[in-house]
Amino acid sequence: MAGRTRDRRLMRSAGNAVYAAFGATLVAVLMLLIALERHDFSIMVVYQHTTRQLPLQYQLTAMWASQEGSLLLWLTVLTGASSLVVYQNRHRNRELMPWVTAVLGGIMIFFSVMAAFVSSPFASYPGTPPSNGAGLDPALQNPYMVVHPPILYMGYVTLSVPFAFAMAALIAGRTDARWLASVRRWTLFAWMCLGVGMLIGAHWAYVEIGWGGYWAWDPVENAALLPWLASTAFLHSVMVQEKKGMLKVWNAVLVSTAFALSLFGTFLTRSGVVNSVHSFTQSNVGPFLLGFLAVAVAFAVTLIIWRLPLLRSEHRMESVISREATFLFNNLLLLALAFAILWGVVFPILSQAVEGIRSTVSVPYYNFFLVAFGLPLLALTGIGPLIAWRRASPGSLWRTFRWPMISALAGGGVLALLGAGTNPAALAAFTLCIFVAITIGLEFARGTSARRAIAGGSWPRALFDLVGRNRRRYGGYVVHLAVVLLVVGIAASGGYTSVVEQTLHRGDSLSIDGNKVTYAGLIQTKQQNSTTVSARLVVTKNGQQQGVLEPGRRVYTDVQAGQQVTNEVDIHTNYLDGTDIYGILEGISPNGSSVAVKVLVNPLVSLIWLAGVVFVIGAAITLWPDPREARQLARRYATALAREA
């Protein structure tokens, strides 16, 4: 109504309703946290997911261990983000904001109804409350669980904001670049949260699940990767629309796809339709989420088709050798990878529905597409920044690419001579990583040199100015550097891991990659709600002690369903050669005289975690507010629309 009548009272009332929804949701969260802390087992969620012996931090994080609490968390983040959007835009985007508020309000209503009537976190325990709870899944009793779900949820949920702005721009017929300026930072934030959330989840899997890896192409892991890939595509294609007025339909489609995939991810995580290591809870919310996803997709498709005449490109692509073309190829590859993964995720559901048999696709399927689409994407990460907008001449291409190409080929040749050729895909990835790393280095070096030529000053000062004046570009390059570190870590650990499984008596040793691992006895330790028995394994190399591994088996004593046992892996990282020696205790003989152990040597996994840190730095540089840009935008709209402040 506010959008149609342009009544300011209605607009302000709608904005206040968003604030009120946030306040009410916060009160609900506070009440649930108090119930969790006070062991109020008359509330079903508290009974099902805690015990009196559970450490305090896990009592509180049990909120998102439950299906019902997760919905409340979704709603909290959504109402919080929506309130921030309303506040940020209280004096601007007045033509769009009524529609933005309406779209966000629609999403809020759906999740409020779910949390209030379908899957309520305040449902009562039937009958007299028991004296103790059923207990939290041991796999969720890990410090990473304190931060992993909320960060991932922030990523999923804040993708609602770009979707709301895109839909508002289509409804209002304001398909110029203004909505893009409003959503770019929100998309970056969501994308950063999804990326960090996935990496924290990968680290959690590595140190807690205990199979020796960090990514298993589990459906729920994939569910977070899908919107991240779509957002990555959008963050690149948005530049083409801003600079060239092209890809307007594509951008609207990408924003809608990212939001739809975030809903799909929530559906996968919470419906229990797929077998996943994340299937901690199953519930009846699946059909509702699927229905809402269908409505959201139909809504977006209808609006995009309706506004097609307004979404025509202002320019045509002049050459396939141009930066806009590399962005387009990058988008196509990202989407192709996303849909290959999506097909792998939905295939078991479809095969069950069509043939009555649940057929799953396995890791080689995903790895094939990761290599097929990932390596060209990696190459484009190096090529894109070095190509000029509009078109590039063969001469300038040769001048720009010769040294990175020659260096990468030489580096790849040296690695092949050192034995990396046993895994051709990994060798190709290393070669491309060298290429991309050199292009990034050259971009910084040439940019800093050009900045010095203009403004003078020292090299560090020129570098600081360069990054400060072009935060999106150079923050983006830092993110590309994180991608290089990530790919090197994945290729090395995926392609060159060694594994030995052996039963050892006290004093026995096994050998792996030049390391000697000797079993020195058992240790028992008690925690608040568990007891751990660990094997002490001494790692030596060339007679020198490298470290001690103490992988164990933890028995949880407070879980009413019976004692639950988890693997507690131990990892020794050698920062000099970048290898992880990873120990898993697979079994203990009844009299404790021998243990079955599995030891892996994983090369360069640490680079994956380092990539996470570099990724956050790059994303933060890109996200950091640029006062000059903000002033320019404000001036532009204030001058163009004298009535808008």
Place this chain on the structure above:
Amino acid sequence: MIAAIVVALVVAGAVLLVAWPFVSPARELPEEALSATDRRRLELFEQRDAAYAGLRDLEQDHRTGKVGDDDYEQERKRLRAEAAAALRELDRLQ
């Protein structure tokens, strides 16, 4: 009992907040819709700024060796012409 009081306070606060713009003594005029001229001006400002940004990028690409001298001159002329055309039409609309 405490829960009922909390719920009542939350509901009352929400109702007051939502109703406030209608009961507040401050009167606000309806937002004026954008005219066709406003929209065109906005488009032209965007075109002008896109051309300026393009010139800045071109300058950087030229200085870092990604664009040769001939391409640089040609592209610079085109972007300047785009900015000038937008500015001319903006002058007419003022």
